[in-house]
Amino acid sequence: MTACFHCGEPIPAGVDLAARVGDASHAVCCHGCAAAAQWIAGLGLADYYRLRTEPAARPDEDAAFDAWDRPALQRMHVREHGGSEPGERRAEIVFVVDRLRCAACAWLIERALASLAGVAEVGVNAAARRVRLVFDPTVARLSDAMRLVARLGYAARPLEAAALDALRRDENRDALKxxxxxxxxxxxxxxxAVALYAGSFDGIDVATRDFFRWLGFLVATPVVAYGAQPFFRGSLREWRARRLSMDTPVAVAVALIYVASLVExxxxxxxxxxxxxxxxxxxxLAARYVELRARHRAGDLVDALARLQPATAERIGDGGTETVGVxxxxxxxxxxxxxxxxxxxDGTLASAACRVDESLVSGESTPRRRTTGDALIAGSLLLDGPVELIVRHVGADTVLAGIVRLVTRAATEKPHLARDADRRTRHFVVRVLVLTAATALAWLALDPSRAFDAALAVLVVSCPCAFALAVPTALTRAVAVLARRGVLVVDGDALEALARADVCVFDKTGTLTTPRIEPADVDAVRGDADRALGIAAALEHGSTHPLAQAFRAAAADLALPVASALRHVGGAGVEGVVDGTRYRLGHADFAGAADARDRLVLADDAGVVxxxxxxxxxxxxxxxxxxxxAADGVALDIVSGDATNRVGDVARRLGIDNWTAQATPRDKLERIRALRGKGRIVAMVGDGINDAPVLAAADVAVALAGGAALAQAASGILLAGDRLDRLMPARRIAQQMRRTIRQNLTxxxxxxxxxxxxxxxxxxPPWLAAIGMSASSLVVxxxxxxIGAEPAPRAADDIAQPVEAAS
Incomplete structure (x- = not known):
């Protein structure tokens, strides 16, 4: 019976359908497969049929996709944020794809989704079966993307604990079987084999020898046909893609040994x-299973985070408390x-006080004390209670969802180290195959009876498994260890740069210092001081900059007005409209004040308020x-836009000789470029909106997770919990990762x-070559x-001693 070209299932009797792909017409089993095949070809993705290792799943176009556009689902799984251009909108979602089997599937999904109007970025992690999609919500609909995935023969599901458990369970069960x-x-x-070896010494008749050989054939056949199936599929995929890797020599060796033994x-x-x-x-397979378990442990952070958020909540209403879905x-x-x-x-504590455990979210093992008005993070564990909470962010907008997105982004983007390792592995495979052929030819000329054994031993013993695993296993382990310690690696290349950095440049406000404003520090020129403080806090609404948080904390007991038409000017301030009047808040020059010394100024068109x-x-x-x-040999530098006396005072207290004050974003950028121009490897640590260009220009960008979203987007490493004392341990892990990679490659x-x-x-002999090759992979x-096997260093206590800056 003829099999369907698209899904591989038998074509029912009487069905006469065909799909045209390229210059050929292929028989298919149903209209769904015909439409899917022709649609894939129409997108210019017909190479998928050459690259795949097994038939696609039959499309399920009867599923309800409109649910993906419902506000309740999008609140939980879709996060909207601004794009790189003013007025640009972007939405981001991470979802799970069932039936995603190999790199060809990932290739097809990535290119098909990228063809949709409004899609800005697509990242596919074939191993974890996750897709990260960034799109313009005003142009692209999520239901259209999910319908497209279904037309390809895959099934998309939201990223939830149940979906992660199912994927992990299926992968582990298949490998274990x-x-x-x-x-x-x-x-x-x-x-x-022992009976045959003993018979070769003590004598064995031909019939008994052949009997044991056929028994060996019977037990080896399931091992080759079922156990070695991943290697054959991978080799076929590599040859179709014309990119050699470790599966090719493995598949060739297994096939040669098995076929030669059967012929003999x-x-x-x-x-x-x-x-x-x-x-x-x-x-x-044992080596790969160990690798699988290591990879699963590396992914435990994302899975644990996905389980932190409960499914229900107790909402307080006029009629009492009701249980609702989150x-x-x-x-x-x-x-x-x-x-x-x-x-x-995410929300604001309305009760008097409580203690919370934020260890999985922020990496901080010590319970944190929160009082009225403090923020609580979704997924943190409440140690005291019950308490009441005012909801601020739900679902995809929570800090917890942001951590999951960042870790997923790191997993879907292959760093330079891994790409370089892949390239070296391909070259190594070519050399192995050439060396195997040369060995066979040499022995054919010297002693043909030993040619097969020698060539086989070379092919097996020089298998590049250990070489191919050297970089990805170390990188994956380092990222997982750091994530559990409150350091999120967004860009894999950042770790190598952090390990080699010889100068570290810090922003001051919000990075080395935390600002605060007291009601007594408000000098009202016109009107009431509380009114001025309320306007300033309203202008800073929604900003995560430390100064914005200081204004909102100072005005916590005030009824804030509503600000609109907000515009942030990097390194200068913010302006917006409150009650019909346009206000500016920031440095004296920006606000239009003649002389405010080191103060921030609130002004309107009539002058200073x-x-x-x-x-x-x-x-x-x-x-x-x-x-x-500094003890590790890293030079320290401060570049800040603050006043000279403030920056100098902080530099003196921290023992830093090189510092720059009153620097604009352009000045900061020039400082980074000047250091890099001298051959220095620069790490930049910042948190504010005006730090984003500088972070992007550094060799490695480190941002505090509580800082501005734009600064985080430009960073390769995030310090959860806003703790600088995690920077040096992160550098130690990065250095250990580099040493491990060198050791593995050596x-x-x-x-x-x-x-x-x-x-x-x-x-x-071939059997000893098999043991040696597998042992080398296990060693790697x-x-x-x-990496990170030693216990994590304990963070410093949370008790801070105030250090007043000169004014």
């Missing part, structure tokens, strides 16, 4: 290798959280963090240089697991 089959086959094949068994030849091929597959909450709702429960949404004295305190962990960096090179000549000389994986 193959390992068990290979293990049982290997044990049986070795039992029969039928012909009654001298040697068979059913035990060797079973052992080869078993050890290689997706039903909206900003302004008042909810009740019991002791021992997880906070369901009020000025504010901004007091600062050093972050409690700043001195220790900078001292640790081990792989030394191993191959030492054993390949022995194998080429015929001194290593286990060495990578040593």
């Amino acid at each position: 193959r390992l068990i089959v290979a293990g049982l086959g290997t044990m049986q094949a070795m039992m029969y 068994t039928i012909a009654g030849g001298r040697e068979i290798y059913f035990d060797s091929v079973s052992m080869f597959v078993f050890f290689l 997706h039903e909450l909206v900003a302004g709702d008042r909810i009740r959280v019991a002791a021992g429960a997880s906070v369901p949404a 009020a000025s504010f004295v901004v007091r600062e305190r050093l972050r409690d962990d700043a001195a220790d963090a900078l001292a640790a960096l 081990w792989s090179a030394c191993y191959n240089l030492s054993v390949v000549p022995l194998a080429a000389l015929g001194l290593i 994986v286990l060495n990578a697991l040593r």
Whole structure:
């Protein structure tokens, strides 16, 4: 019976349908497969059929996709933010794709989604089966994207704990089943091989010898046909894509050993290798299973974060308390959280005080005390209670969802280290295949009876598995360790740069110091001081800049007016309309004040309304963090837009000789460029909106997770919990990762240089080559697991001593 070209299922009798792909017409089983195949070809993605390793799933176009456009679902899974251009809108979602099997599937989904109008960015992680989609919500509809995914033959689901559990469970079960089959086959094949080896010394009749050989064939066949299936699929995919990797030599070796043994068994030849091929597959699957478990542990952070947010919440209404789904909450709702429960949404504490555990969200192991008006983060565990909470952000807009997005972004973007490793692996595979052929030809000329054994030993023993695993295992492990310690790696390349950085440039306000404003520090020129403070806090509404937070904290007891038409000017201030009057808040020049010394000024078109004295305190962990960096040979620099006396005072207290004050964003950028022009490797640490261009220009950008969203977007590393004392431990892990990568690559090179000549000389039998190759892969994986094995250093206490800056 003919199989469908698209999905591979048998075509029912009487069905005469065809899809035209390229210049050929192919039989399909239904109109859905015909439409899918022709649509894929119409997008110019017909190469998918050449790259895939197995048939696609049948499209399910009867599913309801309009649910993806419902506000309740989008509140939970879609986050909207501004784009890179003024007035531009962007929305971002991470979802799970069932039936996503290989790189060809990822290639097809990525290019198909990118073809949609309004889609700005697509990232696909084939291993985790996750897709990150950034789109313009005014142009593209999420339902259209999900309908497109379904037309390709895949099923999309929101990123939830249940979906993650199912994917993890399926992957682990499949790998474990193959390992068990290979293990049982290997044990049986070795039992029969022992009888054959003993018979070769003590004498064995031909009938008994052939009987044990056929038994070996029977037990090795499931190992090769089922256990080694991933290697054959991967090799086929590599040849179709014309990009060689580790699966090709493995598949060639397994196929050669198995076929040669079968031919020798039928012909009654001298040697068979059913035990060797079973052992080869078993050890290689064992190494891959260890790698799989390591990768799963690396992904445990995202899975744990996805489980932190509860499914329901207790909402307080006029009629009492009701239990509702978290997706039903909206900003302004008042909810009740019991002791021992997880906070369901970001919000403001309305009760007197409580203690919360934010360890999985911020990496801070010490419980944090929160008082009335303080922010609580979704996913944090309430230790005291019950408490009442005013909801501020739900679903995709929470801090928790942002962490998941950042970790997912890091997983879907392959860093330079991994790309370079892939390129080296391809070259290595070519050399292995050439060396194998040369060994076979040399032995054919010297002793044809030993040609196959020697060539096979070279092919097996020099398998590039360890070489291919050297970089990704170390990088994955380092990212996972740092994430559990409150350091989020957004860009894999940032770790290597952090390890090599020799100068670290800091912003001051919000990075080294935390500003605060007291009501007594408000000098009203016109009108009431409380009114001026309320207007300033309204202008700073929605901003995460430390100064904005200081204004809102000072005005916590005031009824704030509503500000509109807000416009932030980097390094200068903010302006907006309050009660029909346009106000400007910022430096004296920006606000239009003649002389306000070191104060921030609030002004309207008629002149200065009020000025504010901004007091600062050093972050409690700043001195220790900078001292640790200096002790490691890193030069320290401060570049700030603040007044000279303020910057100088902070630099003096921290023991920093190089500092620049009253710097504009352009001045900061020029400073970074000047340092890089001298050959320095620059790490920039900042948090504000005006830091974004400088962060983007540095070799490695580090932002505080509580800082401005634009600064975070330009950063490669985020310090959760706004703790600078995590910077030096992160550098230690990055350096350990680099050392581990060098060790892995050195081990792989030394191993191959030492054993390949022995194998080429015929001194290593195929079964021993299988053990050596698998052992080398295990060494690489286990060495990578040593990264961060020592306990995490304890963070400094949260008790801060105020340090007043001169005014």
